[in-house]
């Protein structure tokens with residue numbers, strides 16, 4: 001690790017000023033320290049956010065939703081009784097990520113902003129446009145097993161690795177950001193992420209000096225069935241090859257609404273409302289689910305080493321929808337009840 | 340820079356560079372070599388310690404970030420002349436072979452049993468409301484952050500189940 005200055009500001013204002021001057025924030029450190037050891041990130045000044053007041057609370061909002069402070073750890077959030085009851089898809093997605101140790105340190109803000117797990121991004125001996133602009137993309141024609149098939153560009157096919165963010169996208173979460181002016185802006189979580197386009201090094205819609213202060217969830221869709229299905233190379237402690245977050249509300253025998261988001265296959269936590277439109281108002285059937293999956297994958301662009309992800313995503317979506325609509329007869333699902 | 344670390348109930352004043360990880364500070368500066376460096380990247384769990392009672396990977400944390408935290412290493416859990424219940428169970432259940440992963444396993448399991456007592460569910464819990472029994476499958480999932488190159492997993496799970504059951508009765 002390169003040497004750096006370390007400061008622990010007492011308030012957000014001081015932190016924000018340091019960040020505006022080029023410092024890098026650290027929260028749980030579980031991604032940043034790893035990247036610093038490999039000298040993929042080499043900040044000269046690291047600003048510790050972890051002791052900032054007011055960022056570690058989980059509160060109800062006036063409209064029946066929830067505000068999650070940026071420093072709330074992944075394990076505290078997954079264990080929160082209201083999250084477990086009202087947003088089970090989020091609790092499951094968090095519990096599907098990393099390990100008990102890492103979830104204890106990983107924070108809500110840091111999890112959203114964790115960087116890709118494309119193996120070439122971590123291998124400084126290999127070309128990578130995200131790490132070193134205009135050097136090339138080793139994943140194309142290489143091992144793209146962990147890479148995306150939707151939203152990619154000829155410059156970069158990396159996938160965003162967060163499980164938590166996938167559930168938050170399905171739940172229509174908003175990200176609260178403190179601007180350098182001290183004012184707050186909010187952004188739908190899907191808009192926090194930029195597609196790689198011709199500049200894969202720019203990943204987030206954040207300006208220098210901006211700090212994520214919270215994630216805000218709207219009131220839960222009452223009576224919706226929620227499920228998070230993750231497929232990975234081993235049973236636990238591995239990033240998703242494909243994951244599906246589903247929040248499905250039934251009206252008798254028809255699907256009233258479906259909110260679906262996907263991990264492992266998108267350049268960002270993926271959501272496509274056209275897929276949801278295929279399902280709304282229809283009676284659940286395997287044919288219908290297959291049709292929805294075909295819409296999801298209509299623009300999929302695969303490499304030889306990740307072509308399996310298209311059929312895998314289709315099967316995972318069908319399976320998740322079978323459970324969430326009741327078609328499979330599965331009775332063990334989580335209901336999102338009022339917060 | 341100056342930092343005060345509280346480890347196993349003792350306070351240590353250290354002058355260290357910000358880039359020193361908690362793991363390196365414990366091993367190289369405080370001589371607490373029970374915590375192991377397996378991967379140094381958060382992938383194996385050999386470096387697991389407790390920070391304020393919660394398990395973390397000490398290789399993915401900076402020592403300077405732990406001013407005023409209560410840190411517990413395997414040395415603080417139990418020493419050869421005074422083994423903790425879980426350590427005794429690891430011995431009796433053959434919960435290790437080479438022993439390299441063992442301190443991390445035991446520290447991690449100590450916290451995992453606490454997490455289960457708090458009712459924290461896991462990814463494999465059938466219900467999020469009530470995690471139910473600490474089954475073999477639950478233990479495996481909750482301990483997935485600790486790898487064992489010798490694959491002593493059956494003994495490890497058995498030792499944890501025994502210790503958890505004993506605590507339940509106590």
Ligand SMILES: Cc1cc2nc3c(=O)[nH]c(=O)nc-3n(C[C@H](O)[C@H](O)[C@H](O)COP(=O)(O)OP(=O)(O)OC[C@H]3O[C@@H](n4cnc5c(N)ncnc54)[C@H](O)[C@@H]3O)c2cc1C
Nearest residue numbers: 027028029030031032097098106107109110111162163212
């Ligand atoms: C072995 C291993 C396995 C893993 N498996 C999974 C998995 O299966 N699924 C999964 O989803 N994740 C997984 N992870 C990733 C883990 O979830 C992330 O490392 C973690 O969520 C990052 O959170 P953090 O608080 O530690 O972030 P940090 O490392 O502290 O920060 C990450 C980034 O966010 C920035 N940042 C942090 N907080 C803020 C803020 N409030 N405002 C602005 N910028 C901020 C930092 O500058 C940094 O660039 C795994 C990690 C490891 C090491």
Ligand code: SF4
Nearest residue numbers: 118128129137156157
């Ligand atoms: S996919 Fe993106 S991150 Fe991976 S090698 Fe190509 S440019 Fe780098």
Ligand code: FES
Nearest residue numbers: 377378379384398
């Ligand atoms: S040494 Fe820390 S997890 Fe492997």
Ligand code: FES
Nearest residue numbers: 436438487488489
């Ligand atoms: S006992 Fe050898 S690594 Fe676990």
